[in-house]
Amino acid sequence: MDNSDFMQLDICLELKREVARLQQQLSELQEILGDDAQFKLAILERMPLTLWACDRECKIMLWNEAARKLYGYDKEQAIGSDFVDLFVDPLEGAQARMDVKLIVDNGKVIRNIANDKDSTGHIRRLLTHCFPVLDKKSGDVFQVELSFDISDIKQLEDEICDVRNQAKLISEKKTVEEKLLELSFFHNRKSGMGQHLQNFFMRKMDEYEKSLRTHQDLISTRGIPSKEREQYLKIIERERAGQRSIGLWYRQIFADLTSAKTMEEIDQIGREINNREDEKVS
16 A cells, blocks of 8 residues: 555544544534423524524624524524624614613613514514523623514504594595595604604714714823813713613604604604703713
């Protein structure tokens, strides 16, 4: 036998040892998990609910098959990606990052209706349930999200609502032309208020971001007196609290606007927005 034959023999022996080692690890893992645990893992992988997890920096660590089907990203594409950049609506991005820290750092459980975008840019309306999970091996806490796609349900609800409105029209003996004008005015008013709300929210978030950057730059200035530094730190803390407050308020007022059925409710929302206009960023 020449040297090349000996090399091939060595390679074959090494491959056999590697296969035997992997088989032993698989056997040990199956013994640790047991049939019941493996059955549960199979259920999690095949259930219709999307299941994914991320660390404190929003990096995806877990991605099940339902998540792949909903968002259109393979596990290889999703794992390690920033979920906010990957599929969160830009208007909800800042709040999503704050929610992750509330969940991971403070153990909060957050239920929400989210508007995420899939790989094609299509918006999916989701009912989400986010909660913390401790990895006992590493000691790290992760955010886990379970979500259910309610896009079709919402569309059906809207259609049913329209039918009921039309039935109410007939019962009140109003002409179709009158009701169409009323509905058109109502929806235009509601849509305009929604745009006003979004513009206000984005403007306020920009004000907070600019103010935060200004005071953070001041703190980084060399030779700044410690007393002034403490004052700037307090201002930064107030600004961050203001960001969280305006984000929570926005989600609530947006939900109120979505469910508004009368002009009085929409006008009340307009008054609430105007009241927040007077609030000043530090």
